Amino acid sequence: MEHFVVSARKYRPATFEDVVGQQAITNTLENAIAHNHLAQALLFTGPRGVGKTTCARILAKRINEEATGNVDEDYAFNIFELDAASNNSVDDIRNLIDQVRIPPQVGKYKVYIIDEVHMLSSSAFNAFLKTLEEPPKHAIFILATTEKHKILPTILSRCQIFDFKRITVKDIRDHLMVIAQREGIAADEDALQIIAQKADGALRDALSTFDRVVSFAGSTLTRKAVTENLNVLDYDTYFEVTDRVLNNDIPGLLVQFNELLARGFDGHHFIAGLASHFRDLMVCKNPATIPLLEVGEQTKAKYKEQAQNTPFDLLLKGIDMANDCDLKYKTSRNPRLLVELCLMQVASITFDGEKKNDGHFIIPPSYFKVDPEKRQALLARQAEGTKENPVPEPSTVTDPILAQATSTQPTTQLAQKSAPPEVKKPMLKIDGPHVSGLSLKGLKKKKEIQQKKSAQDEQHLKNLPAETFTEIDMQAAWKGYIVKLHAKGEKILASNMETDTPSLDGSKICVEFPNETMKVELERAQHGLLEYLKRKLNNHTIELQITVNEAAERKYAYTTREKFEKLKGLNPELELLRKTFDLDL
Secondary structure, eight states: OOOOOOOOHOOOOOHHHHHHHHHHHHHHHHHHHHTOOOOEEEEEOOOSSSSHHHHHHHHHHHHHHHHOOOSSOOOOGGGEEEETTTOHHHHHHHHHHHHHHOSSSSSEOOOOOOTTGGSSSSSHHHHHHHHHHSSSSEEEEEESSSOGSSOHHHHHTTTTEEOOOOHHHHHHHHHHHHHHHTTTTTEEEHHHHOOOOOOOOOOOHHHHHHHHHHHHHEEEEEEEHHHHTTTTTHHHHHHHHHHHTTOOHHHHOOOOOOHHTTOOOOOHEEEEEHHHHHHHHTTTSSGGGGOOOOOOHHHHHHHHHHHHHHHHHHHHHHHHHHHHHHHTTOOOHHHHHHHHHHHHHHHTOOOOOOOOOTSSSSGGGGOOOOOOHHHHHHHHHHTTSSSSSSOOOOOOOOOOOHHHTTTOOOOOOOOOOOOOOOOOOSSSSOOOOOOOOOSSHHHHHHHHHHHHHHHHHHHHTTTTBOOOOOHHHHHHHHHHHHHHHHHHHHHHHHHHHHHSSSSTTTTTEEESSSHHHHHHOOOOOOOHHHHHHHHTTTTOOOOEEEEEGGGGOOOOOSSHHHHHHHHHHHHHHHHHHHHHHHOOO
């Protein structure tokens, strides 16, 4: 069987023209060689797999070829590679310095390539400084590293620095296409696109992934085979998710997310990919930004089609929600619920068919709606009044009984206005007549109006539901409100309400606290509590009575003797136990 050579070695560039994605650096090195303007110490820095060591080897060979004119010689004896990760001591650098003094036997230059130079110790760096600054004329040093910030500034100042950039997805995809053609492999453009994106700018990683996928799929490389082998979410998954979002299909989204988790995908990776998908759809909204979309032509057509059906507002809010979920994912105690909640929120952005529920009101708003016929009759009666007691124009009020009480007062101003054909406002308010407080007759009239209002308010309260309930029902509702407070994070108020078990006196709920502070806290929050209890028990006559009994304040045991005395009060036999065994506290 023929020995297999991985693509990263088999297709390693032999000339500067073969180097992918680093045209600026290779052109600079070519010109430096051609014009004999090459520095004696070079530093190649950048991410892994972008061509630093490859360019160093090509440069070492080229400078000797230019000096001797012999392109057939490989000059292997003129090139020395040192791995600083394993040769990082002072002695290793001293041996290197001793070798530098010897001139080359073939060619003009001896080139020393020190890979992972940031791994050298501080002592080794200091021992290398003098030689690096003033090397012999025949010596050239090429340092390569992925972490420039770990190198001493004194070393950096003596080198000519070349920053290698990450290779673009397009360049990696095109290079993989060339290799696939040389190997006789039929590869889809989208399949190579996924491999290029997975490589994250490193061509060596892309070639390693390419070899792995070819071993799995054979001579035909499809997008499905790549996604299955690399266990990545393809574009179709996010297209389907977006379609469900547009249709407000929350159950379908939850089921699909569950299937993805069952297949081994990470929820964090999924939600980050969804944000990227929304970003790509937003990019397709404007022809000027379409070049920012790094996908194949077939996938780009799908993006354009879905972008036309997706509102811009949904994409903007969806990106914000997905990004917020991405930030909170690592700190969440229930990451799955966090992602599911995000999906439900995104799917609800365009959902406007929700029925309004007014069940959270003690008295539903429908109770205050005014019948248009009654309103017409009311205005007609007001129009028949005299000029003695004019009434202001009607305005909005929430109490229809008060409106009926004041509707008997005559007015001439309303007679001059025609009644509107329909009621636009849901409620009607008609204030009482203006009564002067400067005469006895006016004061008497004002008192009669107030008495009438009080009677009508009492009648109004009698019309509200007032079902009977037991003390057990009340205590259950009380505990339900405590649970609700805990869920909202109002721990202090919930703890105060747990201090005493409330009792029932008719429709009055009595609760006793050991200090005034706890009483004040509950009095501040009693509006929400009464609203909850009235709705829960369906009784609107409930009242709350809060008292303070300082004698009932809890006594805490701190010392050992106090704790023993407290336990002895519960069980006197403990004293007999202590004396029998002669125990000490």
